[in-house]
Amino acid sequence: DIQMTQSPSSLSASVGDRVIITCRASQGISNYLAWYQQKPGKVPNLLIYATSTLQSGVPSRFSGSGSGTDFTLTISSLQPEDVATYYCQKYNSAPLTFGGGTKVEIK
Amino acid sequence: EVQLVESGGGLVKPGGSLRLSCAASGFTFSDYIMNWVRQAPGKGLEWVSSISSTSAYIYYADSVKGRFTISRDNAKNSLYLQMNSLRAEDTAFYYCAREVSGLDVWGQGTTVTVSS
Numbered sequence: 001d002i003q004m005t006q007s008p009s010s011l012s013a014s015v016g017d018r019v020i021i022t023c024r025a026s027q028g029i030s031n032y033l034a035w036y037q038q039k040p041g042k043v044p045n046l047l048i049y050a051t052s053t054l055q056s057g058v059p060s061r062f063s064g065s066g067s068g069t070d071f072t073l074t075i076s077s078l079q080p081e082d083v084a085t086y087y088c089q090k091y092n093s094a095p096l097t098f099g100g101g102t103k104v105e106i107k
Numbered sequence: 108e109v110q111l112v113e114s115g116g117g118l119v120k121p122g123g124s125l126r127l128s129c130a131a132s133g134f135t136f137s138d139y140i141m142n143w144v145r146q147a148p149g150k151g152l153e154w155v156s157s158i159s160s161t162s163a164y165i166y167y168a169d170s171v172k173g174r175f176t177i178s179r180d181n182a183k184n185s186l187y188l189q190m191n192s193l194r195a196e197d198t199a200f201y202y203c204a205r206e207v208s209g210l211d212v213w214g215q216g217t218t219v220t221v222s223s
Contacts, residue, residue, distance in 0.1 A: 001169075034208070036209075043202065043213045043216065044152060044202075044210075046210060046211045055211065091208070091210075094166030095154055095168055096142065096157065096206075096210075
């Protein structure tokens with residue numbers, strides 16, 4: 001099975017900073033990569049699908065890129081409401097494996 | 108409004124069984140692949156199982172294969188997860204989720220606690 005590895009596992013950044021989270025697949029998954037945001041105590045929310053397509057309603061400060069095995073989620077200007085754990089997920093085929101998550105905090 | 112509502116969680120002893128349900132509304136349930144995802148306390152998301160729109164294709168995580176059974180009733184707009192031989196490590200919040208290029212709609216979840 002394909003493994004999904006996220007880094008870092010946590011980060012602390014200042015409001016306005018650019019934040020980059022990476023996700024690596026152990027085998028190629030084309031562009032079948034999604035990103036989710038889970039705020040504390042809340043249900044996960046789909047942010048990005050197909051590597052770089054923003055889900056409706058997601059702020060434009062979020063962006064995704066990559067292909068094959070290496071992917072990134074970028075928050076161009078971190079806001080207080082972005083405090084959350086972010087997960088990548090492959091969905092090209094089962095199992096729909098998630099990455100381990102990246103917890104984002106405000107410095 | 109597109110909505111998924113899980114039910115059926117609770118406290119069960121190791122080795123016991125539980126059946127989770129997920130009621131869908133606001134969309135044509137029979138058109139979509141559906142999934143179960145779980146999250147153990149303080150841990151990350153773990154995909155559990157998926158079922159195609161007609162139930163023709165079913166997949167499980169290795170951690171639950173042979174113990175859990177996913178099913179659906181399109182006439183009732185409902186998704187199910189039959190969980191047998193439950194273990195302490197199955198303790199988690201269980202979500203049902205609709206699949207469209209990722210999991211775009213999630214329920215609020217139901218808690219399963221396996222403890223003696």
